[in-house]
Amino acid sequence: MRLFRCAAFCLASACALVVAPARAGNPTDALAVPPSGVIGLDNDAMLTPAFWIGQLPQPDQVLLDSAAITAQNARLLQLDPSMHDLRTLPSTLTRAQVQGWINQVSQLPQRPLYDENGARVPASVTALATDQLALDRVAETQGTRYGLVVRRAPFRSFPTDARVFTSDDDADIDRFQETAEFPGTPVAIVHASRDGQWLFVLSARYAAWTRKENVGEGSVQQVFAYAGRLPQRVVTGAVVETVHTRERPAVSQLRLDMGTAVPVLPDHPADQPVNGQSPYAAYVIDLPLRTASGALGFTPALVRRQADTSESYLPLTEGNIIRQAFKFLGERYGWGHDYDGRDCSGFVSDVYRSMGVQMPRDTGRQAGSPVLAHRSFSARDSHDARMQAVRELKVGELVYIPGHVMMVIGRVNGEPYVIHDTTGISYRDGSGGTRQVKLNAVSVTPLLPLMLDGGHSYVDRMTSIVHIRS
Incomplete structure (x- = not known):
C-alpha cells in the first residue's frame, strides 16, 4: 500500500502548528508572533541562509566524503526494499x-x-x-x-x-x-x-x-x-532551464531541477553554433529526447555558464545544506512534485541529491530506511527522552513525524528551527487556544511549538531522526 507523504495528515490537520507558552513542555517564554502569524519569525534576517550559516563553527567541514556517499548510495539500492x-x-x-x-x-x-x-x-x-x-x-x-x-x-x-x-x-x-x-x-x-x-x-x-x-x-x-557519463553539469540551483531554441523545441527552455546531472560535450567546436546559437558563453550538454517512433535519441543543448550549476556534486557540508535548502524558500507546496514544485520528502531529497546523496522518495521510507542512519521513536519513548534527542539535533538532520519531514537549520536562544515544505502550521496561543496558519510553501519555523493536533506536539509524535553524516 502506498505510503502517505507530508501532506497526507496535513489534509486533515492543515499541517497544524501550535504555539505554546510552554513549548513541548519547556518552561520558556513564548516566542514572538509577527503579523505573518509564523511564530518565532520576527526577524527578516532569519529568512536568509547567511543568518544560519553565520552561527556554524565549521560550515565547510565535510560530513561525508564522495567515497562514503557513493558507498551509501550503493547500499541503498541493494538493501532498501523501496x-x-x-x-x-x-x-x-x-x-x-x-x-x-x-x-x-x-x-x-x-x-x-x-x-x-x-x-x-x-x-x-x-x-x-x-x-x-x-x-x-x-x-x-x-x-x-x-x-x-x-x-x-x-x-x-x-x-x-x-x-x-x-x-x-x-x-x-x-x-x-x-x-x-x-x-x-x-x-x-x-x-x-x-x-x-x-x-x-x-x-x-x-x-x-x-x-x-x-x-x-x-x-x-x-x-x-x-x-554515468562524465564530464557533467550538476544543477545546484532550485531550477535551471536550457536556453530557448526554435530549432530543437524538445530541449528549448527545458526545466532541470536541483540535483539533476547531465553530461557535457566538451569537444564541441567553440565556433560552431548549437541550435542556432554560439556556445561560447554556455555549456554544451547532451540531452535525451524521444523520437517520432518513441525511440531514444540525443541532442546537444545549451545551459548558460551563469546558471546555477557545478561540475560535480557539491560537498556535503552544513553550510551547503543550508544554502541549498534556502534556494527553495517560498516555493509553492506541490504534493508529489505537483505545480512544478515538491512536497516535504521531495524537498529534502532534492536538497541532498545536489550533494550526491540519494534517498527514498516518501517520508515513511526515508524515516525507516535500513541504510540511512536513524534513531526511531515509539510510544515507549518518554517526553524527556524525546527532548534530549531534540537538544542533540545537528544542522541538516531530518526530523520525521507521521507523514511529514523537517530539516534542522540551527538554533536561536536555544530554540531549534527547521525548514520544511508544509501546507501550514498550528500552535497554542497565549490564551490556550489554537492558532492555525496556512503556509503552502517551503517555510522556516521553530520546531518545539508545533502541534500535530490539540493534544500532541510534533516532538511527542516524532517517529525518527535521520542523520546523514559520519
Missing part, C-alpha cells in the same frame, strides 16, 4: 512481477473523491482509470525494456490526467499524483495502458505511470552509459 536497482533486473519479467508492481501503486482511495470544482467524481471516471491498467494484457513473460526520462515527468498512480481529491474544498493534493522524475533518469518500461498513451515504469526510487511522450526507449547500454 528502491529499485535497475541494473540488476532480470532480462525477463514475469506476469506476477509486473502485476505486483502495478497493484502496489494503483489503488483507489477508500474515501469519496472530488474534482477540482468540489463535485463528486463519478464512478465512471474511476472505473475507466482502473480499466486503463490493462492488467489482463500483461504477458506471462516479457523482455525487460529500458528508457530515459526526457522532460520533467509526472508519475501517477493511474494512467490518467484526471485530478481527484479527498476533500470538496481543497484542490491542492491530487490523490492520483505520486511524484515526478527528471530528464536523464533511467527507467525500466514494464507495461502500457489500454489506450497505449501511458507507460508503467520503474525508476530507482519509484514505480508508477507516466505519459509515453515523457520517455525515450533505448537499449540497456544506451541508457546506463548516458546515466
Whole structure:
C-alpha cells in the first residue's frame, strides 16, 4: 500500500502548528508572533541562509566524503526494499512481477473523491482509470525494456490526467499524483495502458505511470552509459532551464531541477553554433529526447555558464545544506512534485541529491530506511527522552513525524528551527487556544511549538531522526 507523504495528515490537520507558552513542555517564554502569524519569525534576517550559516563553527567541514556517499548510495539500492536497482533486473519479467508492481501503486482511495470544482467524481471516471491498467494484457513473460526520462515527468498512480481529491474544498493534493522524475533518469518500461498513451515504469526510487511522450526507449547500454557519463553539469540551483531554441523545441527552455546531472560535450567546436546559437558563453550538454517512433535519441543543448550549476556534486557540508535548502524558500507546496514544485520528502531529497546523496522518495521510507542512519521513536519513548534527542539535533538532520519531514537549520536562544515544505502550521496561543496558519510553501519555523493536533506536539509524535553524516 502506498505510503502517505507530508501532506497526507496535513489534509486533515492543515499541517497544524501550535504555539505554546510552554513549548513541548519547556518552561520558556513564548516566542514572538509577527503579523505573518509564523511564530518565532520576527526577524527578516532569519529568512536568509547567511543568518544560519553565520552561527556554524565549521560550515565547510565535510560530513561525508564522495567515497562514503557513493558507498551509501550503493547500499541503498541493494538493501532498501523501496528502491529499485535497475541494473540488476532480470532480462525477463514475469506476469506476477509486473502485476505486483502495478497493484502496489494503483489503488483507489477508500474515501469519496472530488474534482477540482468540489463535485463528486463519478464512478465512471474511476472505473475507466482502473480499466486503463490493462492488467489482463500483461504477458506471462516479457523482455525487460529500458528508457530515459526526457522532460520533467509526472508519475501517477493511474494512467490518467484526471485530478481527484479527498476533500470538496481543497484542490491542492491530487490523490492520483505520486511524484515526478527528471530528464536523464533511467527507467525500466514494464507495461502500457489500454489506450497505449501511458507507460508503467520503474525508476530507482519509484514505480508508477507516466505519459509515453515523457520517455525515450533505448537499449540497456544506451541508457546506463548516458546515466554515468562524465564530464557533467550538476544543477545546484532550485531550477535551471536550457536556453530557448526554435530549432530543437524538445530541449528549448527545458526545466532541470536541483540535483539533476547531465553530461557535457566538451569537444564541441567553440565556433560552431548549437541550435542556432554560439556556445561560447554556455555549456554544451547532451540531452535525451524521444523520437517520432518513441525511440531514444540525443541532442546537444545549451545551459548558460551563469546558471546555477557545478561540475560535480557539491560537498556535503552544513553550510551547503543550508544554502541549498534556502534556494527553495517560498516555493509553492506541490504534493508529489505537483505545480512544478515538491512536497516535504521531495524537498529534502532534492536538497541532498545536489550533494550526491540519494534517498527514498516518501517520508515513511526515508524515516525507516535500513541504510540511512536513524534513531526511531515509539510510544515507549518518554517526553524527556524525546527532548534530549531534540537538544542533540545537528544542522541538516531530518526530523520525521507521521507523514511529514523537517530539516534542522540551527538554533536561536536555544530554540531549534527547521525548514520544511508544509501546507501550514498550528500552535497554542497565549490564551490556550489554537492558532492555525496556512503556509503552502517551503517555510522556516521553530520546531518545539508545533502541534500535530490539540493534544500532541510534533516532538511527542516524532517517529525518527535521520542523520546523514559520519
